[in-house]
Amino acid sequence: MTLLQNTDKSSAIICVAVPVPLRQTFDFLAPQTGIQPQRGARIKVPFGSRTLIGIIVAVKQDSEYPIARLKTALEVLDTEAVFDEPLWSTLEWLARYYLAPIGEVLALAQPVLLRQGEALSPTSIKTWSLTDHGRSSAIEELNRAPLQLAIVKRFMRHTSLSPSDFKDESASWRQAISALVSKGWVEEYAAQPRLVVSRVEPAAELQLNPEQAAAAKSFVTAVAAREFACHLLHGVTGSGKTEVYFAAIQAALDQQQQTLLMVPEIGLTPQLIERVERRFQVPVVTMHSNLNDRERHLAWWHARTGEAKIIIGTRSAMFSPFANLGLIVVDEEHDNSFKQQDGVRYHARDMAIYRAKTHGIPIVLGSATPSLESYANALSGRYQLHTLGHRATSAELPKIQLVDLAHQPSNDGLSPAMLEAIKITLAAKKQVMLFLNRRGYAPVLFCSSCKQACKCHRCDSYLTLHRRAYKMRCHHCGYEGRIPELCGHCGAKELVDVGDGTQRVEDALALRFPEARLLRIDRDSTRRKGELAEMLELARAGEVDIIVGTQLITKGHDFPDIALVGVLEVDQSLYSTDFRATENLFQQLLQVAGRAGRREQVGQVLIQTRFTEHPIFETIRQHDFSAFAGQLLAEREAAGFPPFGYFALLRAESPHQAQALQFLRKAKQDLQPCAGVMVFDAIPAPMERRAGRYRAQLLITAEQRSGLNATLATWLDFLAHDTEAKKRANAVRWSLDIDPQDFF
């Protein structure tokens, strides 16, 4: 017996996915001692000159690689698999679908601390958190203890902190912590923190209107059925989608199951968390980019043990393991932030659907403006469609009107009609929201003498004039420079700031409406973490009269007192070359229009444009999503565009102008398209030079996903084995984007 086991052990070969950008696994001999290797466990292996932590993909008896040259693995780290079985198959599928290196995918799915080799369960680490006493004490008491003050301030952003979180703090942080502990402000524990139900005032279930009740009933039935089904909840802005999700979540809780609630990065607000906690009185964890490594590990662990019943998270939350998952909800499913824009470019919504399938549970996608992909699936019957056509509060949808800029020009972005509407709204003591998707003061600084504009040295773009910071900035590479006194080309003094940004509009409003309280919300005014949330809260609470902002203000936030929404500029998106531009503009306009008139009175929306005849406006005016979606889908079908055809975009960039294009031209030659697959010509990116690199792209389209995948898989395989091709690929930075969101 012993002999047999030894033989087994020494002959075992372990197939490991190592976190390197190589589309292959590596074989090792099993370690002589220690934990028995099993699929899904982490393992420490010698790799080149370093040691890495990979994940065991298989334990087998032989290897393609010469046995004599196999290295022996150093140590198995886990006695159980890191991922649950449905997650594991989702990850394997993700790697195949996106043609991504399996090692990178498996690394992406783990909290950083696990990648670094810490124990699966986050136990026995010295951890501190704020006590109720600390929370309710006046922070001014610490004015004479700056370090303690700094530490308490950090607890405002993090529920728990550990020694590693203080490494950048002053060396005497330990003293400060001890002082806080003895004062009773902070408590220390060595064990893993338990997840507790937040002490919040419970909130009662809201009365559902008939449409909500009908959708809720289907969801409850679906959760009880415990089988895969995809539901699309299309509810106009303000129709109370969240309350319908809650009915489904309650059904999952009733059968002791967990719910994953996915929201866009910007939607994970304290209001949402509080609303969930008040409604359910169960342990809730959140997963988002502001968590530190330890908090993230803890949230991951609580989801995995099943202690957390509701997991609210952004894109990466779909990698969380679950003890007993019963439901997935993806709110604002059309939101582009669900698609990862670097590294492994996965779409979290699509992966969540696959994951629901592997768990055999229902998934609910919700939006006021569904993506065309989801909507087409609902129309074809692959998803079940539920429509909420009325606002929950019985408020009417806002009235949408156009302002023809061809007949009444705007000054500082504001037409006479817009100014008049603002005046009337302010006089009625209501809020105004103005939307302009361009931050800064002016997008161009132009010399009226030589007709040249101030350009970025590293990009093919103009520098934006920023009045607040008093700098010229490039929005594409982050370059920042002085505002020139003289033209850089001819030395003339006649520099004119052309075009309107949010800062200019803000200044113009301050002049026109000196009494009004103004708030500008864009990336520049919300640099600090938490500042955006503060500002949105200010707006919600009615502490401001006019909000002017970029798309940061369009996304889902409720501002109950807004009576007028002004869209200052849409024209550059109307005739954009990007195939999703029209879809995105329509979604953006409906979303921003939805901010108006949430209370009893009918809201008003004014859109300024020079192209009042454009067909998009007729459907917008009618709030007719289905009509517009129908038109767009017909166009997409005729062109063979998604969701009727499939795209992959091969991108390349290089400091040398020709190199990126050259690589892609060669790629086009090397690609052997399967039936139904088309490879276009390599072209420069719409803005060719960015941050000093020249960028190019190659579009590959297909009638079938399988053909697209097979074509690219063959090419990648060729690339990995052909030394000449490998050399060319190493000379540029390249990446493969399956289902690209845009062509930029």
Add this chain to the structure above:
DNA sequence: AGCACGCCGACT
């Protein structure tokens, strides 16, 4: 991606 190895320019 790292990281080592390797082969040419300007520094003590």
Add this chain to the structure above:
DNA sequence: GTCGGCGTGCTC
């Protein structure tokens, strides 16, 4: 003489 620049090639 050598320190170090990053081209090239490999990782079971």
